[in-house]
Amino acid sequence: MSPILLNRVARTDAADLVAANRASRSHHLPWVDSFTDQAGFDQWFGRCLTGPNVGLVARERTSGAVVGVVNLNEIVGGVFQSAYLGYYGMVEFSRTGLMTEALRAAIGIAFGELGLHRLEANIQPGNHASIALVRRLGFTKEGFSPRYLRIGGEWRDHERWALLADGEPEART
Incomplete structure (x- = not known):
């Protein structure tokens, strides 16, 4: 049994997510500019409901604490069948392997339930922990x-990493 629970974001997640993001703010910067108030949660939640996006909340199975957030963004069907993968973990669970489990579950949703063919993760070159995470899951670096992306008011360079549904089967188990 997985040590995490991964579910689509719900309104009832707001208080826990805002608190977890506030506690992890310095851990997230400069890699991601996460919301830290109700208005920010509402904006993100709205995008998950109305746009081509799926927001997922990872929680530790035993405590229910928020481990991290996973986003499947700009989902495109048709001949493309692709999405952008975004994610961030909370400082309390840093280097525990729980975000690896969360992403593994999200990949299962993307390639299973959503029927996607490709996931792309764009990662800042200095974010070594995030690069190691996608490597562990079988992503391949495709370019620079x-x-x-504009993060924290600055345009930032990113490496492009991708995973195909018909490649690297260990990422989907």
Whole structure:
């Protein structure tokens, strides 16, 4: 049995997520600019309900504490069948392996329930922990995108990592 529970975000997650993000703020920067108030949660939650996005909340099975957040963004069907994978973990669970489990479960949702063919993760080159995480899950580095995403008010370079549904089967077990 997995040590985490991964579920689609619900309104009832708001208080726990805001508190966990606040406690982990310095851990997240400069890699991700996570919401730290109810308005930020509402904005993210709204995008998960109305846009081509799926927001997932990972919780530790035994305590129910928030381990992290996983996003499947800009989901495109048709001949593309792809999405962008975004994620961040909470400082309390850093280097415990629980985000690996959360991403493994999210990959299962993406390639199973959603029927996607490809996931792409864009990671800042200095984020060694995140790069190690996607490597463990079988992602392949495909390239480099200068000034790719605006995070914390600055355009930041990113490496492009991808995983295909028909490649690296250990990522989906």
